[in-house]
Each structure stands twice: as C-alpha cells, then as structure tokens.
Amino acid sequence: MSNQPVVLIENLNHYFGQGSLKKQALFDINLELRRGEVVILTGPSGCGKTTLLTLIGSLRSPQEGSLKILGREMRGAGKKQQVEIRRQIGYIFQAHNLLKCLTAEQNVRMSMELHNGISVREVKAKSVAMLEAVGLGNRVDYYPDNLSGGQKQRVAIARALVSHPKLVLADEPTAALDSKSGRDVVELMQRLAKEQGCTILMVTHDNRILDVADRIVSMEDGRLIQDTTAALASHS
C-alpha cells in the first residue's frame, strides 16, 4: 500500500471545445508521482500545465486514458468521489485566495471544518500550530489586508497542509512574490512536505527555485518532453 504511487497517469489525453472547434490540449501523458516527492512541472505558456494540474486535482474530469489518485481511478468518477479525493489534496494557488473577512487563523481553520469528527477547540489548536510552523505564530489574528504577500502565501501553505494531505498541488506559488519571499515560501513547502511525507507537484516558471525539486518534469505543446531527477539535472 505504501509503495502505491500517489498519482498514476497512463495515456491521458484531454480536449477543449467540441465539433470543429475541438482542440487537443494534452497528448498521451504518462506520469507517476511517488510518496514524499517534490516535483516541479515546467514549460512555456499554454503548454498544458494548468490543465494537467486541475485534472490531477480532480477539478476537471479525465476524458481519455487513466488517472489514478491515491489508488482511485478518476476517469468516470462521480461528483461524490471527486469531492472525497479533493479533501485529501492541499491546493496552493498564485493568488492565495484567502478570505479577506477572516483572520489568518480562521482562513486556516476553514479548510479543516470540511472534515468530520474533530472538535472546534482541536481544530483551532491545529490551525494555530500550523501557523506557528510557517513562522506566523505572532500573526494568528491578523486579517489578510494587514499581511505582506509572502505572509499571505504562508497562510495559504498553512491552510493547504493543516489537514496533512498526501498530495499538495501548487500553481505558481511564488509568482506574486519577490525573490527572497519566493525562495522562503518554497523552502518552507519542501521542509513541511518532507516532515509530513506528502507529495508536492508545483507548476512554476521561476528558474530560481528549480533546485528544491527532487524531479523536474517539462512539458511542451501538450506533451511531457522530459522527466529528470534533480541530481541528474544539476550535472547537465
């Protein structure tokens, strides 16, 4: 069970539009993500990275081929199964998507209230502990407007990781940050992922952070063109 890949994609194709407007966005994707790996997905604008990320995140339905998340086939899965899988995934997006009317702690707590069986007090304690882990123990009661870009992104990381997901998907998590804050944010993600044993798949154009990855997967025109372990990449 523990050797089962977190994500297993086989011969995946994806199309947008219909009839004469139908356009293929992904071509024969094969990809396996293993437990605890930090994988960076890179490639030029429009090559299909976000499409692939949203398919893996169960935010759209696979049309052709096979996509298994945590051992479960998502092609043909119903809404209920999609929602169940989404609960096991942490999402971090470029625009952090914090709710302005909630404090840092409430934003983090919100993601956990979807899960049953824990008391409010427990949920609150976990949120505060997670904010401490991302270095925001002294900003727990701050509203997003009073936090810097890097701090907001760290709240988003705390929110994504607080329920210990097995998989974290991040779309350009450093895009809105200066290089120092961007670096801090990805190093933090990498450290927490290693501590929690979760897999991270991160889309980025930011060449300065490629070294945090265990593997770099490159896409072009809807196809995976390269899959390199970071150790090999640094020698090439």
Ligand SMILES: Nc1ncnc2c1ncn2[C@@H]1O[C@H](COP(=O)(O)OP(=O)(O)OP(=O)(O)O)[C@@H](O)[C@H]1O
């Ligand atoms: N909802 C949609 N309807 C039609 N075409 C789409 C849709 N979403 C994406 N596409 C097309 O699919 C292709 C892949 O887009 P995608 O957003 O996955 O690329 P990307 O690599 O994430 O780009 P970027 O780095 O600019 O975000 C593009 O040609 C895009 O125009």
